[in-house]
Amino acid sequence: MKRGLIAVRAASANVVAVHDGVRPFVTVDEIENVVDAAESDGAAILVGRVTDTIKQISGDSVVQTLERRELRRALTPQCFRYELLRKAYDQADVNDPTLTDESALVEKIGAPVTIIEGSSRNIKITTPEDLLIAEAFFRS
Secondary structure, three states, X not given: OHHHHHHOOOOOOOEEEEOOOOOOOOOHHHHHHHHHHHHHHOEEEXXXXXXXXXXXXXXXXXXXXXXXXXXXXXXXXXXXXXXHHHHHHHHOOOOOOOOOOHHHHHHHOOOOOEEEEOOOOXXXXXXXXXXXXXXXXXXX
């Protein structure tokens, strides 16, 4: 991603959108809402509600149950003002395994990231089971 960002110049892109190609069910409205939020706030990501109970673990034991009302799944697109994302990449250790998406890079430099609630249909197709769900969405 950093190489692509460097290839884009600030003069040609006010907002950069990062999207997983394996999320084909994102809507035009979702994209527009995240871009608009990034234009006004600097950084915005699409998120999805967590419906499962989430446990924090250590080894093979539960440490605590996390409050799902305060949790969201990070979806895409994730949108950022060009200069903010460039700054985040310039300051980040891109080999840090905790930096799993561009939002994490921006968070690491202390910049706020606005959330836009997305649809549960914006699934990431990574397993054969995901493909079955995607086929059902496509048929409907």
